[in-house]
Amino acid sequence: MQMPVPIPVALEPAILEKAACAPHPAALSPQRKAELVARIKQLLVEKDAVLVAHYYTDADLQQLTEETGGKVADSLEMARFGHAHPARTLVVIGVRFMGETAKILNPEKRVLMPDLEANCSLDLGCPADEFNDFCDQHPDRTVVVYTNTSAEVKARADWVVTSGIALDIVRHLHEKGEKILWAPDKHLGRYVQRETGADMIRWEGSCVVHDAFRTDALAELKKKYPEAKVLVHPESPESVIDLADVVGSTTTLIQAVQSMDAKTFIVATDNGIFYKMRSLAPDKMLLEAPNRGIGGSCESCAHCPWMAMNSLENLAEVLQAGRNEITLDEGIRRKALVSTQRMLEFAAGRKGK
Ligand code: SF4
Secondary structure, eight states: OOOOOOEEOOOOHHHHHHTTOOOOSOOOOHHHHHHHHHHHHHHHHHTTEEEEEETTSOHHHHHHHHHTTOEEEOHHHHHHHHHHOOOSEEEEESOHHHHHHHHHHOTTSEEEOSOTTOOOHHHHTSOHHHHHHHHHTOTTSEEEEESSSOHHHHHHOSEEEOTTTHHHHHHHHHHTTOOEEEESBHHHHHHHHHHHOOOEEEEEBOOTTGGGBOHHHHHHHHHHSTTOEEEEOTTSOHHHHTTOSEEOOHHHHHHHHHHSSOSEEEEESOGGGHHHHHHHOTTSEEEEOOBOOGGGOOSOOOOOTTGGGOOHHHHHHHHHHTOOBOOOOHHHHHHHHHHHHHHHHHHHHHHTO
């Protein structure tokens, strides 16, 4: 059997520098916030637009999205909702690959983003040319990529997966006897491999937020709150996953807070998720899992620097001007559609069971 050959991926210093601090959007006066919210609501109607936001974005943006009939969700649900909604313009509040996914599925719609520079360390750490070389070295493997990748990388893949469906799809492929080439998140890949027993080789990318959760400090926190349940996103290191009571996608973790009997939860994922958890389960106590942050400069700054680039102010500007549109090469889009659609059809089939 061919031995797994992990590909080391060193993030450029510029990427790390950009990720070094994750400020929340500048605090606005109540009056300024009210003006912006009113303006955005009006523009959404005028422009026939709907908001689709990720759980990791700022609480004001999540609230506005829901108030205006949009959707706050994980990547899979964002894609599904944008596809099904009749609005001619989708405004994706999240990071670049989410906007690209919306465009892959909706070529006839205009897809705007508050900031086109809002990216993701997984996407940035998996350049399409290097990834194509990696695939060329393993032509016998089925290529499965996490949705946190560019349209070019998706175009090379056989399957796209989200964290919510990765286990089911890889298990399905494994049962068919297929060998997997996985990219780009090494921790999620290792977790999927461990749970499914699939024959996988992995790209060695990571998320700057989840990679920084601290095992020892989490174990200490668990001792301090022995009754607390630990919820972990599988982009986290294996040693952190090993301390979890629940491992899963953002949606799974939110459901766990709602449905489990425990009153206290320690949460190892981006702290933007606390807005949704608190609104659905206000009686529960939520603690942030300790995170070293970039450069070990803070105890807990588990917030994505790119998600934090979305704000009420740049959302209003983009809607007003109609700029920051996502455009894709049509050949790439069509190829990326095949691997993305495969996931959506698999998910729909599983839902129907
Ligand atoms: S939290 Fe991590 S995986 Fe999510 S967008 Fe930010 S860098 Fe990417």
